[in-house]
Every structure is written in structure tokens, then in C-alpha cells.
Amino acid sequence: xxxxxxxxxFVAVSLNGLAQAQxxxxxxxxxxxxxxxxxxxxxxxxxxxxxxxxxxxxLSGSTQVVYKVVKPYQTIQIDLQEPLLIGKVVQDGxxxxxxxxxNAFFIDLKKKQEAGKTETIEVFxxxxxxxxxxxxxDGGVQWVPDGxxxxxxxxxxxxxxxxVWWPCKDHMYDEPDSMQISITVPKNLMDVxxxxxxxxxxxxxxxHTFNWFVKNPINNYGVNMNVAxxxxxxxxxxxxxxxxxxxYYVLPQNLEKAKEQxxxxxxxxxxxxxxxxxxxxxxxxxxxxxxxxxxxEHQSSVTYGNGYKMGYLGRDLSNTGWGLKWDFxxxxxxxxxxxxxxxxxxxxxxxxxxxxxxxxxxxxxxxxYFGKEAGSDYVIGTRALIANDAPIIGVxxxxxxGSKDMYYKGGNLLHTIRQIVNDDEKWRQIxxxxxxxxxxxxxxxxxxxxxxxxxxxxxxSKVFDQYLRDVRIPVLEYSFGxxxxxxxxxxxxxxxxxxxxxxxxxxxxxxxxxxxxxKTLKTxxxxxxxxxxxxxxxxxxxxxxxx
Numbered sequence: 001x002x003x004x005x006x007x008x009x010f011v012a013v014s015l016n017g018l019a020q021a022q023x024x025x026x027x028x029x030x031x032x033x034x035x036x037x038x039x040x041x042x043x044x045x046x047x048x049x050x051x052x053x054x055x056x057x058x059l060s061g062s063t064q065v066v067y068k069v070v071k072p073y074q075t076i077q078i079d080l081q082e083p084l085l086i087g088k089v090v091q092d093g094x095x096x097x098x099x100x101x102x103n104a105f106f107i108d109l110k111k112k113q114e115a116g117k118t119e120t121i122e123v124f125x126x127x128x129x130x131x132x133x134x135x136x137x138d139g140g141v142q143w144v145p146d147g148x149x150x151x152x153x154x155x156x157x158x159x160x161x162x163x164v165w166w167p168c169k170d171h172m173y174d175e176p177d178s179m180q181i182s183i184t185v186p187k188n189l190m191d192v193x194x195x196x197x198x199x200x201x202x203x204x205x206x207x208h209t210f211n212w213f214v215k216n217p218i219n220n221y222g223v224n225m226n227v228a229x230x231x232x233x234x235x236x237x238x239x240x241x242x243x244x245x246x247x248y249y250v251l252p253q254n255l256e257k258a259k260e261q262x263x264x265x266x267x268x269x270x271x272x273x274x275x276x277x278x279x280x281x282x283x284x285x286x287x288x289x290x291x292x293x294x295x296x297e298h299q300s301s302v303t304y305g306n307g308y309k310m311g312y313l314g315r316d317l318s319n320t321g322w323g324l325k326w327d328f329x330x331x332x333x334x335x336x337x338x339x340x341x342x343x344x345x346x347x348x349x350x351x352x353x354x355x356x357x358x359x360x361x362x363x364x365x366x367x368x369y370f371g372k373e374a375g376s377d378y379v380i381g382t383r384a385l386i387a388n389d390a391p392i393i394g395v396x397x398x399x400x401x402g403s404k405d406m407y408y409k410g411g412n413l414l415h416t417i418r419q420i421v422n423d424d425e426k427w428r429q430i431x432x433x434x435x436x437x438x439x440x441x442x443x444x445x446x447x448x449x450x451x452x453x454x455x456x457x458x459x460x461s462k463v464f465d466q467y468l469r470d471v472r473i474p475v476l477e478y479s480f481g482x483x484x485x486x487x488x489x490x491x492x493x494x495x496x497x498x499x500x501x502x503x504x505x506x507x508x509x510x511x512x513x514x515x516x517x518x519k520t521l522k523t524x525x526x527x528x529x530x531x532x533x534x535x536x537x538x539x540x541x542x543x544x545x546x547x
Contacts, residue, residue, distance in 0.1 A: 024398045030077075030104045031161070032348070032399030034173060037077035037106055041067040043174045044118065048166055051184040051207075052227060054151035057143050059084070060126040063167045066176075067120075069113045076121065078105045079163035079170035084127040086167060091121045103163060123167040130164050132156060135293035140164050144292040146229065146251070150189055153227035154291045154303070159348070159401065162220040173346040173442050175217040184209040185227050192226045192249045194218060194301045195284040214300070215283040217440045219344045222299035226289050231255055237266050237286070240278040244269070245285035254290060257308040262288055264330045271368035272335060272361065277432040280342035280439065288330065295329040297336030297358075304329050318381030322366050322374050335361035343438045343448075349394035350445030351401045352468060356392070356410020363411060376534055379415045382408040383536065392468045393445065403471075412536040413467040419534045420463070420499055421456050422511075430455045462496045467536075469493075476500060476514060478529055479542040484522040485529070489514045491538075501532040 029035075045066035052059050065078070080086055081103045089096045089107050098107040105123075113119065130140035132154075139156035141164075146152050155165050163170035180198075183191035184207050195214035202208050230249040237244040246265060250258040265288055269279060279286060284300040291303040294313075306329035307313060316323030339357035360379065367375025385408045392409060394402035403409075421427045433455060434448065445468075453460040466474060470493055478487040485504060489496050499511045505526025512521070531539045 024395075024400070027102045027104075028398040028400070030101065031079070031170065033397040034171065035077055036073070037075050038169060038171060038174070040069065040071050040073035040113075041076060042070050043067050043169050043176050045178055046168065046176045047180045047182070048223070049182045049184075050166060050225060052141075052153050052225070054143055054153065056128070057131070057141070058126065058128050059141070059165060061166070062122050062124040064120060064122045065169070066118065069115050069117050069119060071115055072113050074109050074113060076107045076109060077169070078107060078121075078123055078167050079103055079161070080105060080123075080125055080167040081130065081160070081164045084125055084129055084165075084167075087124045087126060089121055089123050091119065096121070105167075125167050130160075132293070136296045142292055148229070150186070150229055151227075152251075152292055153185075153225065154293065155225045156291075156293060156296050156303070158221045158296060160221075161399075162223050165225075166223075168220055170220055172219055172221075172344060172348065175219055175344070175442060177217055179214040179218055179223070181212040181214070181223065181225075182209050183212075183225050183227065188229060189227050190230045190249075192230060192287065192289050192301060193224060194222065194299055196245075216281050216299075218299050219341060219442075222297065222341055224296075224298040224301055224303065226291055226301070226303065228290075230290075233259070235266070237269050237279075239269060239282070240273050241282045244279055244282050247285060247287045248289075249287065250290040254308065258290065261308045261327060262330070264327050265334070267369070268331055268334050268365065271365045272338060274368060275361070275364045275428060275431055276338040277435045280337060280435065286334075286337070288334075295333050297333045297340050297354075299337065299341040302330075302333050302337070304333070306330070317385065318378045319384065320377045320381040322370060322378040322381075323362075325370060326365065328362075331362055331365050332358060335365075338435050342435055342440060344442045346442045346444055347396050348399055348401045349396045350443075351394070352392045352406040352410045353443065353445050353448055355406040356414060359407045359411035360414040363415060376415070379411050380533060383412055386412070388471045388473065391471060409467060409536075413463075415534060416467075416498075416536045417452065417456065417460060417463065419501060419532060420458065420460070422501075426456075462493060463498050465493045466496055466498070474498065474537045476502075476512075476531060476537055476539045477542050478539065480523070480527045480529070483520050486518050486520050487512060487514050488518045489516050492516065500535050500537065503530045503532075504528070 047064035050061035096107050098105050132140035132142045136156040139160050142154045144152040157164045161170040162168050181193040185191050187208050191210040193212040195212045198211045198213045200208050231252050232249045234247045237246050248262050281300045287301045289303050291305050293305050295304045311324045312328040335358040340354035345353045363375045363379035366378045386405050390403040392402045392406045394400040418427045449464045472491045475491040477490050497515050499513050501509050503509045505528050
């Protein structure tokens with residue numbers, strides 16, 4: 001998901017002796033940490049059953065939670081956000097007692113929980129869920145009149161978590177291996193959710209139930225419900241793993257526009273399979289679904305609300321012209337299928353793994369169809385949107401994401417690392433290797449950093465520290481004198497030693513290997529110096545007398 005607004009407050013970071021303090025609450029810890037009541041069980045399967053009622057904007061239903069016992073424990077944490085209520089919890093036909101602590105429910109299990117055993121509880125709930133205030137950034141559930149007597153119902157909950165509309169284990173570290181989603185709606189409407197449609201069951205009360213099945217692991221905020229009077233069409237994408245079922249769901253009045261605009265979906269799949277490897281969810285298909293908000297990366301059910309315009313609602317975020325060559329939401333949100341849905345952060349503090357790589361995918365899409373310089377123009381153009389006001393990585397264990405710079409600065413960090421690697425095919429294999437090595441996994445950001453360093457053949461830890469954990473942009477100071485060219489890094493973290501490509505005089509581009517100490521390179525009489533624009537740094541000439 002793209003954020004172009006400032007994120008919420010930042011916290012507890014100390015930078016260059018300046019400290020900003022933010023207090024975290026008990027509720028933050030319950031939401032953002034792997035509590036003892038979460039740690040003892042491994043989630044394996046959900047069956048979510050929901051009936052939305054547009055007349056009073058309520059939901060009712062249940063979640064069947066199947067889990068494997070990792071170690072014996074008798075209390076399980078299930079999350080459901082206020083004002084929704086859990087009515088009862090059942091295991092093996094017996095009702096269980098529970099207590100509420102804010103948005104967390106602690107359920108006492110009667111049955112002895114034994115390591116290695118697989119168990120099931122079903123959690124029944126109802127109520128009026130939080131209305132989405134500014135979806136997808138401030139999400140929840142939307143109830144939007146369609147002008148024809150029905151209501152469009154949509155969910156979006158990144159950051160908030162899916163417990164805003166259904167009971168679940170609302171922490172990103174643990175995903176079900178598979179999931180069934182059963183949504184009951186009036187017979188004149190359709191639900192579109194994740195995975196493949198297994199059946200539509202006709203009920204006796206003028207409703208029908210859509211049963212969707214997700215064969216792959218799915219992160220909780222990727223689960224969605226989209227209810228409307230949709231029209232649909234399908235096609236097959238011939239991809240790296242064979243035939244991929246591609247489906248589109250739009251409002252009837254937008255059918256012709258959508259059929260033209262959505263031609264970009266297979267183009268996206270072709271480009272991203274080239275860069276990142278096979279689409280990660282062939283078994284579940286790929287869907288593009290129209291919704292009444294901007295859009296989001298719901299796994300195998302990507303939502304779209306960009307107004308059938310090129311760019312971001314008709315704007316080019318890079319101000320280079322290249323961002324108007326493609327529909328931002330189709331490209332960006334679909335890019336998340338690889339970075340967010342295939343490779344998923346365990347803790348939202350590492351959200352850059354989703355947003356930095358997906359921002360960078362916009363550059364790679366541009367390059368694939370318009371050339372390498374066009375891709376570079378695009379990502380470099382987005383630097384104007386970088387604030388450098390707080391570190392990209394947030395605080396762990398309290399559901400706190402880092403700076404909005406995770407998007408544009410994250411993309412420019414990866415573009416810079418590509419220049420260090422200095423081998424385009426090697427770089428492409430690193431991107432593909434990430435998606436293969438961490439296929440359908442949740443990860444710590446440190447795992448991604450280590451993988452890139454290892455396969456780049458260079459320790460990039462200080463580069464990641466500089467751009468992810470610090471707000472300063474490296475400055476390459478240089479000076480020409482009697483000894484030749486002298487140069488060093490300033491404005492950097494301790495030990496920063498990133499190589500950089502420069503051009504001296506009329507010579508060819510070459511790499512320098514600066515550190516924080518002055519280094520000298522013998523040069524000819526030429527005194528001009530420039531840095532390759534693809535490196536996200538600054539340069540500054542220093543007068544010889546000051547050395």
C-alpha cells in the first residue's frame with residue numbers, strides 16, 4: 001500500500017544525540033508482540049464466515065481457528081477490535097470462558113493442550129465494525145451506496161490489522177497454511193475475496209454464500225471482502241509456471257474503461273516475473289477488483305480505485321513524465337504480491353521490506369518497457385518526496401512502523417545498491433533469489449539485509465544502517481590539490497564504506513572506495529569531478545586549505 005501522508009508519531013530513537021520520546025501502551029504490546037498466549041501455538045488454517053448487513057452496517061459470523069500445539073499452554077489470545085464483540089468460543093462442542101483486555105481476548109481452554117496435537121476453536125462474533133475513515137490509510141469497513149439501491153461493502157486494514165473486522169491471530173509473524181472465506185450476501189450482489197471460488201450456495205432467505213479457498217499462506221491484512229453488483233471477465237496469462245488464471249471484477253458502468261485499463265495487468269505480470277520470479281500464487285490466481293477507495297495489496301485479490309487514470313490519480317509522483325505511462329495502482333499494489341504477500345515482514349517495524357521493494361518495482365516496471373534510463377529517471381525523480389525526518393525502521397514489538405520514507409528512500413536505497421553490485425543480471429538474480437529463498441515466509445528485515453549482502457559479495461551492513469536507521473544523507477567531500485584528488489565520507493554512520501562511481505575530468509567512470517578518513521588518488525591536471533546520479537548521496541568540494 002502506498003502512503004503519501006505522514007505516518008503517525010515516531011518514537012524512542014536517538015540520532016546524533018537528539019532523542020524523541022514516545023510512550024507505548026499496554027495495548028501496543030498486546031497488539032505488536034508475540035505474547036505468551038500467542039507463542040505456544042502455530043496457526044495452520046482459518047475458516048472465516050461473515051454475513052454483512054448493509055441496513056445497519058453490522059457484521060456477524062465466526063472464525064474457525066485450527067492450530068498445532070508447539071508447547072503446552074491453556075490460554076489462547078484471539079484479537080478483535082472494539083466495538084465488535086465475541087459472543088462465544090467453542091472447542092470440541094464445549095463453550096469456553098474468556099476475558100477481554102482492550103482489543104485482545106484471552107480464552108481459557110478446558111481441554112489439555114498437548115505438544116504436537118492439532119486443535120480447533122470456533123470464535124463467534126458480531127457488532128458494528130469501525131468505519132473506514134480515510135481508506136486505505138485509515139481503514140476498516142466501507143458501506144457505500146451504489147446509486148442503484150444496493151451497498152458496496154469493502155474492507156481495508158493494513159496497519160490496523162484484520163481484527164478490525166474479524167477475529168484472528170492479529171500478528172504478522174504467523175500465517176495460516178490455507179484458508180476458506182465464506183461471505184453471505186443478498187442474491188443481487190456478489191462477494192469477491194481471496195483465492196479461488198469453490199462454490200456459491202443458494203440460501204432460503206434471499207441470500208447466497210460465496211465460498212473462496214486460499215491454497216497458500218496468507219497474511220492477515222491481505223484477507224478481504226468486496227461486495228457489489230460486479231461484472232466479471234477472465235483471461236489466462238502464460239507465465240513462468242504455466243497458465244495463470246487472471247480475473248477482473250468491476251462495476252457495470254465502468255466495464256469498457258476497465259477492459260482497456262486492465263490490459264496493463266498481464267504486462268505487469270510479464271515484467272515482474274522477469275525481475276522477481278514467478279507470480280507467487282498460481283494456485284490462487286490473480287484478481288483485480290474495483291473498490292470505492294484507492295486500492296490495496298490484498299493477496300490474489302488486488303483492489304483498485306485509481307479512477308482508470310494513468311499515474312497516481314492522474315499525477316506522476318516522479319515529475320519526470322514516466323509515471324504517466326502506467327496506472328500506478330495496478331503496478332504498485334500488484335508488486336506487493338512478491339514483496340508483502342510472498343515475503344512478509346514479521347514485525348511492522350520492518351515495513352520497508354514491503355514498501356521499499358515495491359516502490360522500487362515501479363522503477364523496474366518502467367525500465368522493462370521504456371529502458372534503463374527511463375527507470376533511473378523515475379526513481380531519481382521520487383527523491384524530491386523524501387523527508388529524511390525519521391528512520392525508516394520503526395520500533396519492534398509494539399506495532400509501530402517507521403518513517404514514510406520507507407517508500408521513496410527505500411526505493412532509492414535499492415537503486416543505489418544495484419549500482420554497487422554493478423552487474424545487472426546478478427542484481428536481477430538477487431531479486432529473484434529473495435522470492436525463491438523466502439517463498440511464502442515471514443521474515444525479519446535483518447534476513448533480507450543479510451541475503452542481499454551475501455549475494456552481492458560485499459558486506460552492505462553499514463549501507464543498510466545509513467539509509468534505514470539514520471536520517472542523514474552521505475556526503476562525499478573531495479578536493480583537488482598538489483597530491484591529486486582527495487576524498488572522504490562525511491555525515492555518515494561509523495564504519496560507512498560504500499563504494500561510489502564517479503567521473504574525474506574527461507576520463508571514464510570509475511569506482512572510489514571512500515571511508516571517513518581522507519584518501520588520495522593521483523590524477524592528471526583535470527579538475528572536474530561528478531558523481532553518478534544513480535547513487536543517492538550528496539557531494540561537496542572542499543578548498544585545499546581546509547584539509
